Amino acid sequence: MTSTLWTHLSKDLRIEWRSKDAINSMLFFAFLVVVLFSMSFDPRGTFAQQIAGGVLSVATMFASVSALNQAWAREIRHQVMDAQRMAPSSGAELFLAKVLANFIFVSIVQIALAPVFLVMYNLHAEGNAWLLMLVLPLGTWALVANGTFFAALAIRSRNRELLLPLILFPIFLPALLGMVQGTGNILTGESDPWLWIKMLIGYDIIFTTVSLLLFDVIFHAE
Numbered sequence: 001m002t003s004t005l006w007t008h009l010s011k012d013l014r015i016e017w018r019s020k021d022a023i024n025s026m027l028f029f030a031f032l033v034v035v036l037f038s039m040s041f042d043p044r045g046t047f048a049q050q051i052a053g054g055v056l057s058v059a060t061m062f063a064s065v066s067a068l069n070q071a072w073a074r075e076i077r078h079q080v081m082d083a084q085r086m087a088p089s090s091g092a093e094l095f096l097a098k099v100l101a102n103f104i105f106v107s108i109v110q111i112a113l114a115p116v117f118l119v120m121y122n123l124h125a126e127g128n129a130w131l132l133m134l135v136l137p138l139g140t141w142a143l144v145a146n147g148t149f150f151a152a153l154a155i156r157s158r159n160r161e162l163l164l165p166l167i168l169f170p171i172f173l174p175a176l177l178g179m180v181q182g183t184g185n186i187l188t189g190e191s192d193p194w195l196w197i198k199m200l201i202g203y204d205i206i207f208t209t210v211s212l213l214l215f216d217v218i219f220h221a222e
Contacts, residue, residue: 008097015074026067027063031113033059049188050188052183052187053182053187054180059113069161069164072151073155091215103137110136110140125186125187126189127186131182131186135197138175138200152218182197
């Protein structure tokens with residue numbers, strides 16, 4: 001990790017530690033989605049294992065939008081983004097720092113949701129539970145990497161809060177499918193989740209690489 005990347009990352013972590021704006025908003029939306037689904041369905045037995053992956057993925061997706069919208073909004077205050085454009089460093093380092101910060105925030109929310117899922121949905125994995133440590137981070141990285149890139153793309157729009165989900169959700173659909181199916185296969189033990197894990201790995205590599213290559217163009221655009 002380079003010193004510039006670490007500087008950007010530590011700055012975002014310190015700001016969030018003091019304000020807790022992103023994590024609090026994500027926790028509220030995520031808990032709301034989980035509770036609403038538990039009230040709408042009977043979360044017991046095999047059915048709970050089948051829908052749990054989808055509920056967790058959708059809760060993460062909708063909750064993350066609020067944090068992703070704030071990621072660059074902080075940078076445009078007091079011309080911070082203009083100063084970063086003039087800095088003798090690559091925009092890719094700033095992008096990676098933002099992605100890592102958002103990944104940490106979303107992971108914290110997922111960890112906080114875990115005991116709620118265990119209690120409200122009475123879950124136990126029929127397959128290899130340790131594979132969840134691959135599926136969930138891979139799906140989360142796909143969400144925050146794309147979300148951070150498109151949030152930077154939409155930052156100059158007056159309706160960026162609406163524009164971001166309109167752009168992000170269609171692009172994220174393949175990774176969402178992999179996250180839902182992979183989690184469901186692990187919880188039910190009905191089929192091998194490795195196909196979805198490999199798809200998520202390929203998705204992450206492709207879209208992270210494309211975002212890194214194009215971010216400087218987006219960042220320095222007037």
